[in-house]
Amino acid sequence: MPEGHTIHRHARTQRGAIGGQLIRAASPQGRFAHGAKRLDGRVLEDIDAHGKHLFYRWEGGDTLHVHLGLFGKFKLHRAPSPPPPSENTRLTMSSVTATVYLAGPTICELIDPHQEEALRARLGPDPLRNGSRRAKLAAFQANLARRRIPIGAALLDQRVIAGIGNVYRAEVLFRTGIDPHLPAAALAPQAVERLWSESSRQLKQGEKAGRIITVDLGDVGARRRTDLARGERLYAYGRTGEPCRRCGTPISATEMANRTIWWCSSCQPAGAGT
């Protein structure tokens, strides 16, 4: 599933391509025919992202809510006449200069301000959103303090922090040296702050680059980030049994919150983070 950096990147690139313009909307697949008809011919005023959710704001007050889920995909064509959409395209949005195709989303619906408020109230702070760092960090800290589940599970809970997925949870815990099994509420305030800062830094880099690269170049003997092969970009994720890039210990793996998590038992020893 795409993590928050991908969703924010979609918001940014689509805003640049079709934002502020009159949009022709359609649903080739038919499942969003009613909604597309309602949006067709109106101006798309802005596109906003919170965690893994996208909010398209239309002239007249409607909001289109999209969540890609596991299989959802966007295609952006920057040409006046794009190739025709496939028949399973849920929604097409075309300005005179660019077209966005959306297929396979978990959610594609029109919502009113009350529904949006209720939805947003269930999402934790998002490091990629504007706003006071202090307020977001305080919210993150309070969310962790209420949970006894392992920190590795808490990071996947979108009510705790919005936008972290399975790759980033393993990588930010590795980079901060925190034991993934530690109960969320047991983290020391300094560890919480390190975790927030690291999550922010990594998500911002990912949004900018369009890919997740968490290694420091010196740890993989590379000179430039663009030189990194696919298998060299991460410290822990997907590296079961391979040597830790910092200490050589084989990387461990276990199930946490129904997904596999990877960590180094030497760089992130039991209890680290308290």
Ligand SMILES: [Zn+2]
């Ligand atoms: Zn290690």
